[in-house]
Amino acid sequence: MHHDAKFQQTGCMQYNDLIDIGVNLTHARFNGDRDAVIERASAAGxxxxxxxxxxxxxxxxxxALANAWPNVMVATAGVHPHHADQWSNTAAKSLEALIEQPSTVAVGETGLDYNRDFSPRSDQRAAFVAQLEIAATTQSPVFLHQRDADADFLAILREHRAALPAVVLHCFTGDQALLEACLALDVHIGITGWVADERRGAELRRCVPRIPADRLMIETDAPFLLPRNLPDPPAKRRNEPAFLPHVLEAVAALHDESATRLAESTAATSRSFFRLTGKARSGG
Known part of the structure; x- marks a missing residue:
């Protein structure tokens, strides 16, 4: 079985080929022990x-971090809706240049967040549309965020979807209606530790069995969203990629399949979505 050079297998434990599609590894909460976090992730498979x-x-x-770990990491480049008030022509030019980097595999994180409203909604919509247009022009996959903005999010996505090569809604926390609308638009779905939260995750748990295997990927969204099924959670409640097996196992139970098989299918889907084999070749 071929495994591309970009992400080499690390087999140490029960799972040996997991791919975490959403890690905020440049976050300040990792500044003190980033290398150890990476080592623990590898040890966890x-x-x-x-x-x-x-x-x-x-x-x-x-x-830059992905370039330092070329067999382990790639990156997305984009402007999150929280930062949409920073969008400008200069930002657009910068993003276009970043997308050309060999380590960059998708445009994003972009989308809409009407839950926090850290940026005005009009700015969020404008930055979202602009980044989708850049993704269409460069034929880049898109890494999306959505909270409490279903109608506007779907309206914008529907308008642009045909021009985009691939789309993933990361950290899906919506309901079955949103899921069905996304699947109808051929959108991939990223599942986080939210699925293990018995308080907030009930609706998500109902959705997970409806996600086809070839549309399903897993992620930690570290340092956020610590899975609540950890037997011994860290004192400071910081999530990290080494906890991805707990997300995998929660999703596998809901999907009624073995965690090992789901690990294989999510890794294959992730490699295909992010074109990791091609990226490895183009990046040398």
Whole structure:
């Protein structure tokens, strides 16, 4: 079985080829022990990580970190809706340049967040549309965020979907209606430790069995969303990629299949979605 050079297998434990499609590894909460976090992830069977870019500066940092770990990491580049008020023509030019980097595999994180409203909603919509247009022009996959903005999110996505090569809604926390609308638009779904939260995750748990295997990927969204099924949670409640097996096992139970088989299918789906084999070749 071929495994691309970009994400080499690390087989140490029960799972040996997991891919975490959403890791905020440049976050300040990892500044004190980032190398140890990476080592623990490898020991837990996480063979690859997609580092999330949330604004231009953080996207640059994510790409630099991915370049330092070329067999383990790749990155996204984009402007999160929280930072949409930073969007400008200059940001657009910067993003276009970042997408050309060999380590960059997707445009994002972009989308809408009407839950926090850290940026005005009009700014969020404008930045979202602009980044989808850049993704269409460069034929890049898109890494999306959505909270409490279903109608506007779907309306914008429907308008642009035909021009986009691939789309994933990361950290899906919606209901079955949103899931069905996304699947109808051929959108991939990223599942986090939210699925193990018996308080907030009930609706998500009902959705997971409806996600086809070839549309399903897993992620930690570390350092956020610590899975509540950890037997011995860390004192500071910081999530990290080494905890991805707990997400995998929660999803596998809901999907009624073995965790080992789901590990294989999510890794294969992630490699295909992010074109990891091709990226490895183009990046040398």
């Amino acid at each position: 996480v063979a690859g990580m997609v580092l999330t870019g949330v604004n231009i500066a953080e996207s640059e940092s994510a790409i």
